[in-house]
Amino acid sequence: MSRHPQLHEDGALRHLLTLEGLPASLMTRILDTATSFVSVADREVKKVPLLRGKSVFNLFFENSTRTRTTFEIAAKRLSADVVNLNINASSTSKGESLLDTIDNLAAMQADMFVVRHAQSGAPYQIAEHLNKTGSNARVINAGDGQHAHPTQGLLDMYTIRHYKKDFTQLRVAIVGDLLHSRVARSDIHALTTLGVPEVRAIGPQTLLPAGLEHLGVQVYTDMRAGLKDVDVVIMLRLQNERMQGALLPSAQEYFHAFGLTPEKLRLAKPDAIVMHPGPMNRGVEIDSAVADGPQSVILSQVTFGIAVRMAVMSILAGH
């Protein structure tokens, strides 16, 4: 029987690779566990010994100081030993294959790999290899290509649950470059799995992937129509490089059509929350008045993100 490599035979979580197909019960367990870690951050001593003596390897094949830092902080608050590896400059430049690198690090008794890779599927490939070789090491996908960013998806769910309590009554809009966004993909899988009845995708035709309807998503190319009466607005970062391709006219035009301004935000419910995975392009996809305004929960996402990553790590480590 074919099984997803991220699950044990008994259905327990072995790796965290994608939210696609992850049962709601597992997502909810992660969010519940994260709740207990949110309070750790408020303590005088922000540490728990759950991963003491464990080795967590941050394997960043693609540079991302911000994401690496959140995992590093999460692991250290769990008392793990953390080793940071930026693999560009390393063995791969000596011609070693990805899986040889993994075998070597696993032979150093790594307990957990946090993997960021420009290539979609790389963390999946690593997890399958570890499973096959009988290793007990765990893999957390910290973003692979345009495929998935499951911990970002989970922290977004944590944030929504924190502010809105019940997923089953919500309208959620995701706005911007969904085509290239692993965050959007992970969010959509999580939202639909957790029972959100209405998920909307808003963006220019050129930045909306085909087949969104099959995921249960309603598509809008008119932002004002799409924002109408939503409870949650998830803004996506617009990569500057998109502007240089033929996909987009200019930053100003983009902002005019799809930038979140106070005026456009008024179309959403009065208590709608505004989210963004960061880093923001102020004045491109979001107006500073919104980013810093009372409906923004962008910095709460960051705080919850640490707790969610602690939760994932501690569950994978067997607690």
Next chain:
Amino acid sequence: MSRHPQLHEDGALRHLLTLEGLPASLMTRILDTATSFVSVADREVKKVPLLRGKSVFNLFFENSTRTRTTFEIAAKRLSADVVNLNINASSTSKGESLLDTIDNLAAMQADMFVVRHAQSGAPYQIAEHLNKTGSNARVINAGDGQHAHPTQGLLDMYTIRHYKKDFTQLRVAIVGDLLHSRVARSDIHALTTLGVPEVRAIGPQTLLPAGLEHLGVQVYTDMRAGLKDVDVVIMLRLQNERMQGALLPSAQEYFHAFGLTPEKLRLAKPDAIVMHPGPMNRGVEIDSAVADGPQSVILSQVTFGIAVRMAVMSILAGH
């Protein structure tokens, strides 16, 4: 009432940004606290748990392995979790603003930022922002542009007090490129605050800033005259790039006029000590016979520097 962002309302230290205007009582408290940490270094286990569970972020917008290392060591000896961020390659390259980066890291519950920045005032700007947003995070300026390097200034004071006991009887000469030196600026503020009656600046006209007299400093362009009967000689590093501009003739000529040789040092008091913030340019601003000679306390400065940084961190953390 306008107050310096580095002080709490009750006058206690909130951040350490500059020694300019810092009361003598606070400086003395830091030096006294450092004394207790000097002995930690001699223990079998060189650690105290004062910052256990705290997160210290080394934010280096300008590369400086040496300074970063001293703060990293100091934080680890206090049992803090340390995260090193070299921000050149990071989010700022993705177009995120300095304050957005800070907000994000603060949202990760950073307890302390050690900030090095090429731009004068950056740590000040960060501290003001944190104060304004209600964050409890602390900022230590680890060198900003040509403005200030307060922990270097304090470790210099520690060194002088260690060898000379009483500030109020001293003649101190600072020699070299005072124009571009944040170390010189911090030293001058500290020396005058702590009651040193005679501070001398020695250097070529082109490397002496205007207005030194207003800081209570006597200016000498003749090194021999300036060194006469001093108790302390603080040599400054001559940045090589100064040589390429029109400011200076050549390394040899500079050494001849302003390099500290055994012969010139004999003009100072027989028990004068020689200091240097490092890294040294041997044969440019200092002769090896002096750098490695019996009057040199340059390596003691490094040792005391760890203790002084531990003291600043532990005071800021509320101990």
Next chain:
Amino acid sequence: MSRHPQLHEDGALRHLLTLEGLPASLMTRILDTATSFVSVADREVKKVPLLRGKSVFNLFFENSTRTRTTFEIAAKRLSADVVNLNINASSTSKGESLLDTIDNLAAMQADMFVVRHAQSGAPYQIAEHLNKTGSNARVINAGDGQHAHPTQGLLDMYTIRHYKKDFTQLRVAIVGDLLHSRVARSDIHALTTLGVPEVRAIGPQTLLPAGLEHLGVQVYTDMRAGLKDVDVVIMLRLQNERMQGALLPSAQEYFHAFGLTPEKLRLAKPDAIVMHPGPMNRGVEIDSAVADGPQSVILSQVTFGIAVRMAVMSILAGH
């Protein structure tokens, strides 16, 4: 009386610089100590407090993520504080000398330096300097130029002893580019010291150093003849840059003559083990069928390498 800088007057280990001239008793003591650390890796909490409060500095003047990681893991499992310094970008670029850098780090009360340097003899020079200046800091050579890589040599000995028990009955072949290999040099010294009666060097004439016979090594340029009835095959990495020089024809031809294939391996004893220091060039010096085959102990070398480095560190620290 002239003494090797790596030994104390009483013959105890002060630094680990080279296996050349290191007494068999010391090697055996390191291997025995490593045995006790192999089991630490299997524990729930993979840590022992032997180096708690000690500061280990990884000084990598030459980039090597893999080797640096093994030392970092080893030090952290001993509960040391680890500071990683890549010194290319650092003070040396500011013109500071190697020994000034060392003096500075020693003044920060470094307990141990793990040194990797492109220049043969650099760790030796550092150790001599520390001895001379009365410092108690220890040096571990993590690879210097083409000279020595003693911890790799020791982990190779550990691996051989683990699988073959008795050194005094063995035939060991080292295959490939011995000319440029510090691993080969360290292995040869260790093997002959530990009583291996027959050590063979196999490679093309251009990659075999002169004088191997004086080290007690038998030279083969025919791989099939050299592999005959050996117990251990140590394959060496073929640096790609050798191919570009005139030293070698092509990767294919090299593989044909000196690549380890299942067919060639059958010439060795049936229970011969295959070793490689990594990273491997599959299809150049070793066939994947061998690298991943039942006789390969390549990943065990990595695991034992952590234990051996823990052993060296704990012995140097005085335990």
